[in-house]
Amino acid sequence: MHVSDSNGELTFKRTPKGCTVLVVDDDPICLDEYRDTIVNLGYDVVCAGNASEALKKISDSPDIGIVLTDLEMPSMNGISLLSEIAERFKPNRPIVTLVVTAYSSLEVATMAMQSQATDLLSKPVSMDDLATALRRATASHSALANLFQIMALTKRLDPQVSQGNVDKDARPTHEDLQGFIRLLLKYQHNKSKYFDPAVLSGPSWEILLDLAEASLRGEPVPASSASATTLVPLTTALRHVNHLVEAGLVKRWTDPTDKRRTLLELEPEAQAAMQRYLENAWKLRAQDG
Structure with a gap:
C-alpha cells in the first residue's frame, strides 16, 4: 500500500x-x-x-x-x-x-x-x-x-506532518478533543443526508465504505472480503450484506470464473450518493483545518 x-x-x-x-x-x-x-x-x-x-x-x-x-x-x-x-x-x-x-x-x-x-x-x-x-x-x-492508508493520506496532505514538525508524543488538549468530537458529529449528520440512518448501523456502514473504495478502483469485492472489513463474526457481517442488498444499495452476484465466490458492488444510485457524501465530508475536514 x-x-x-x-x-x-x-x-x-x-x-x-x-x-x-x-x-x-x-x-x-x-x-x-x-x-x-x-x-x-x-x-x-x-x-x-x-x-x-x-x-x-x-x-x-x-x-x-x-x-x-x-x-x-x-x-x-x-x-x-x-x-x-x-x-x-x-x-x-x-x-x-x-x-x-x-x-x-x-x-x-x-x-x-x-x-x-x-x-x-x-x-x-x-x-x-x-x-x-x-x-x-x-x-x-x-x-x-485502512489505518495506514489514513496515516499516509494525512502525511501527504498536512505539511506539518510530512515535514516531521508534529510532536508524536504530544497529547491533545481538551479543546482539541472537543473540536474533534464536533467534526465527528458533522460527519455523522452529513451521512444522514445521503443514506437512511436506519440502514447504516456500524458493520453496514463499514461494508459500504469498503465497496465505495473498491468502486473508485473499478473493481467488485468478494463478499467474504467485504465482511472481513468489519470486526464482527462472519455470519453477522453477511446478515448486514443481505440487509444492504434488500435495501437496494448493494448488487450481489456469483463470480462467473469461480462459482464458489460471491461478488459485491454498490448499486449506481448508492455509488453516486457515496461520492457526494465523501466529497462533502472532505470539504468539512478542510473547513475545520
Whole structure:
C-alpha cells in the first residue's frame, strides 16, 4: 500500500485484503499440514522452517500480512520472532501475528500478548479453530491497512506532518478533543443526508465504505472480503450484506470464473450518493483545518 502522485493527482494502491499468510514451524510435517489446511480455507500461503527464514520472507514480500508461528523453535523461538516483527515491521506496515503452541499456559499467553500476538492457538489445532483465528486476523489486518492508508493520506496532505514538525508524543488538549468530537458529529449528520440512518448501523456502514473504495478502483469485492472489513463474526457481517442488498444499495452476484465466490458492488444510485457524501465530508475536514 502506498500513496503516490500521478500527474498531480492523489492516487492510492492499498494492501490487498487477501494478504498472504506466512506459516513458521521447524517441523516439516506440521508445516505441510498447516499449509494444506490454510490453502483449503482459501488463503495464499508461504512457509518458513525457522525464524530467520521467516524474517527474510517478510522483508522481501510486502504481501505477507498474517504470520502464524510455532512457539518452540531452535535458534530463535516464536516469542523472539514476534518481538523482531513488532520492532522491525509493524511500525511501517500492517502485520497481524498468531502463535501456535503445545505448551499453553498463562505465562506463555502473557509473553505472546506482550509480543503483540493477537491470538494463541493450542495444538492440535482444528480446522474450525484455525479458520476462526484467520478470519479474525484478516479483519484486524484490514483495519490496520485502512489505518495506514489514513496515516499516509494525512502525511501527504498536512505539511506539518510530512515535514516531521508534529510532536508524536504530544497529547491533545481538551479543546482539541472537543473540536474533534464536533467534526465527528458533522460527519455523522452529513451521512444522514445521503443514506437512511436506519440502514447504516456500524458493520453496514463499514461494508459500504469498503465497496465505495473498491468502486473508485473499478473493481467488485468478494463478499467474504467485504465482511472481513468489519470486526464482527462472519455470519453477522453477511446478515448486514443481505440487509444492504434488500435495501437496494448493494448488487450481489456469483463470480462467473469461480462459482464458489460471491461478488459485491454498490448499486449506481448508492455509488453516486457515496461520492457526494465523501466529497462533502472532505470539504468539512478542510473547513475545520
